[in-house]
Amino acid sequence: MRPGRRPNAVNKVTTTAPSARAPMPARATSHQGAPIMREGEGSMSRRGRCTIEATPLPTGAPCVTLSAMATQRAGVPALDATPWAPPAAVGVVMKPFRSLAATDALARALECELRRWGVVYELVRTRGPGDATDLARRFLTDGADALVAVGGDGTVAEVLSALVGTGVPLGIVPRGTGNQLAMNLGIPKALPAAVAVALAAQPRPLDVGNLDDGRVCALNVGVGWAADLMLACPPEFKRRWGFAGYVAMTARLALRPRRRRFRVVADELEWVGDAATVLATNCPVLYVPGSPLRLRLAPDAAVDDGRFDLLVAAPRHGADAVNLLLRLARDGAEGDRRLWRARARTLTIEADPPAPVQRDGDPAGTTPLRLVVEPGAAHVRVPPAPPPPPA
Incomplete structure (x- = not known):
C-alpha cells in the first residue's frame, strides 16, 4: 500500500x-x-x-x-x-x-x-x-x-x-x-x-499408491464394477448430473452385476475366484454427498497407516448386490461371506477377460494392475482433530 x-x-x-x-x-x-x-x-x-x-x-x-x-x-x-x-x-x-x-x-x-x-x-x-x-x-x-x-x-x-x-x-x-x-x-x-x-x-502424512504407468492414487483404485461405473460416467455426464448421476448409475449396475474371474495377490495372500469388483482403498468411507448415506468399505483404514485396504465383492445377482450395499452402509458388512478383505503394501490384480481399471475416479487402462504403497510419501493440510469428549 x-x-x-x-x-x-x-x-x-x-x-x-x-x-x-x-x-x-x-x-x-x-x-x-x-x-x-x-x-x-x-x-x-x-x-x-x-x-x-x-x-x-x-x-x-x-x-x-x-x-x-x-x-x-x-x-x-x-x-x-x-x-x-x-x-x-x-x-x-x-x-x-x-x-x-x-x-x-x-x-x-x-x-x-x-x-x-x-x-x-x-x-x-x-x-x-x-x-x-x-x-x-x-x-x-x-x-x-x-x-x-x-x-x-x-x-x-x-x-x-x-x-x-x-x-x-x-x-x-x-x-x-x-x-x-x-x-x-x-x-x-x-x-x-x-x-x-x-x-x-498442519500437514498430515498421506500414503500414496504407485501404479506401473507412473501415476499415483491417493483415494482408491478399482477393477470391475468400480471401473465400469467410472466409464459409464464420463466428464460430460458428471458435469450435467453431478453426484446424483453416480447414484443412479450405481443402482443400474448393481441390478446387473457382471462377474469376472480374478486373481488377487495382496502381499503374501492370494485370492482366486469370480467377483463383481476389486477395490483397494486408502480411506475408510465412501460418502454420498448431500445425504447421510455412507458405505463403510474399510472401517479400520487410515490414510497414513502404510497400507491400502483391499475389498473383493462377489454378489451373485442384483438383489444380492443391493443387499450387500445396504449392509456396507449399515455396519460395514463385517464377516459377510460375499466379501474378502485384506491389507497390503503390494497388490496385484489380474482378470480374465481383462477388466477396466479406475484410479481416483478416472479411467486408468485395463488389468493386469500392480500397486505399491509408499507410506507417507505426500503431505496434505487437514483440519485439527476434534477434542475428546469430557470424561
Missing part, C-alpha cells in the same frame, strides 16, 4: 498476460512490509485481461490471522492458537468448473480469499487430463513452497503425482463431483473454511 492511501480503499488493478513466465519469488512484499499479490494466467478472461478489485491490508496488519472467531464463522473448528506457518508462495491448480461463467466466479471468489491471507500466489486453470501434474511441477520449479488443488479427487491425484517425495504440502479446495478424499480428511467444502485449512492447517 502506498503512503497516504486509506487502509480500506479499493484499488482497481488491471493485468495483462505476461509474455514469459518468471520464476515465482520465495516472498514478495511492498515497501511497507505488507504482502503484495502476484497475478497469474488463471485470473485472465478470454481476452487475456482482467480487472481485480483488490482491498489492500491495513498498514502494520499481520500477514496471517487465524483467530478462533474467523474459523468458526467459516464453519470449521478453530485451529490451534499457534497455527502452522502459512506458505510464502503458493501455486494454485484449478480445474474448470462446469461453465465458463461458473469457473470465472469461482476464480474470483478464490482470489479474494487468497488476498485476505496476504500470500503470494499464482492461479492457473487446467486444460485437459494430466495438465495438473505438469502445472504442479512448474510451480515447484518456480519456487512455490505449497500447492493448492481446486477440484475433485482426480485433480488432487494429478497434483500429488508431482509432490510425492518433495515434502511440499498440498491444500485441497474440494470442488469436484465426489470429493471423497477431502470428505474422509474432514476438509470443509465452504470456500473460506477450505482456504483457511489449505493455507494454515
Whole structure:
C-alpha cells in the first residue's frame, strides 16, 4: 500500500498476460512490509485481461490471522492458537468448473480469499487430463513452497503425482463431483473454511499408491464394477448430473452385476475366484454427498497407516448386490461371506477377460494392475482433530 492511501480503499488493478513466465519469488512484499499479490494466467478472461478489485491490508496488519472467531464463522473448528506457518508462495491448480461463467466466479471468489491471507500466489486453470501434474511441477520449479488443488479427487491425484517425495504440502479446495478424499480428511467444502485449512492447517502424512504407468492414487483404485461405473460416467455426464448421476448409475449396475474371474495377490495372500469388483482403498468411507448415506468399505483404514485396504465383492445377482450395499452402509458388512478383505503394501490384480481399471475416479487402462504403497510419501493440510469428549 502506498503512503497516504486509506487502509480500506479499493484499488482497481488491471493485468495483462505476461509474455514469459518468471520464476515465482520465495516472498514478495511492498515497501511497507505488507504482502503484495502476484497475478497469474488463471485470473485472465478470454481476452487475456482482467480487472481485480483488490482491498489492500491495513498498514502494520499481520500477514496471517487465524483467530478462533474467523474459523468458526467459516464453519470449521478453530485451529490451534499457534497455527502452522502459512506458505510464502503458493501455486494454485484449478480445474474448470462446469461453465465458463461458473469457473470465472469461482476464480474470483478464490482470489479474494487468497488476498485476505496476504500470500503470494499464482492461479492457473487446467486444460485437459494430466495438465495438473505438469502445472504442479512448474510451480515447484518456480519456487512455490505449497500447492493448492481446486477440484475433485482426480485433480488432487494429478497434483500429488508431482509432490510425492518433495515434502511440499498440498491444500485441497474440494470442488469436484465426489470429493471423497477431502470428505474422509474432514476438509470443509465452504470456500473460506477450505482456504483457511489449505493455507494454515498442519500437514498430515498421506500414503500414496504407485501404479506401473507412473501415476499415483491417493483415494482408491478399482477393477470391475468400480471401473465400469467410472466409464459409464464420463466428464460430460458428471458435469450435467453431478453426484446424483453416480447414484443412479450405481443402482443400474448393481441390478446387473457382471462377474469376472480374478486373481488377487495382496502381499503374501492370494485370492482366486469370480467377483463383481476389486477395490483397494486408502480411506475408510465412501460418502454420498448431500445425504447421510455412507458405505463403510474399510472401517479400520487410515490414510497414513502404510497400507491400502483391499475389498473383493462377489454378489451373485442384483438383489444380492443391493443387499450387500445396504449392509456396507449399515455396519460395514463385517464377516459377510460375499466379501474378502485384506491389507497390503503390494497388490496385484489380474482378470480374465481383462477388466477396466479406475484410479481416483478416472479411467486408468485395463488389468493386469500392480500397486505399491509408499507410506507417507505426500503431505496434505487437514483440519485439527476434534477434542475428546469430557470424561
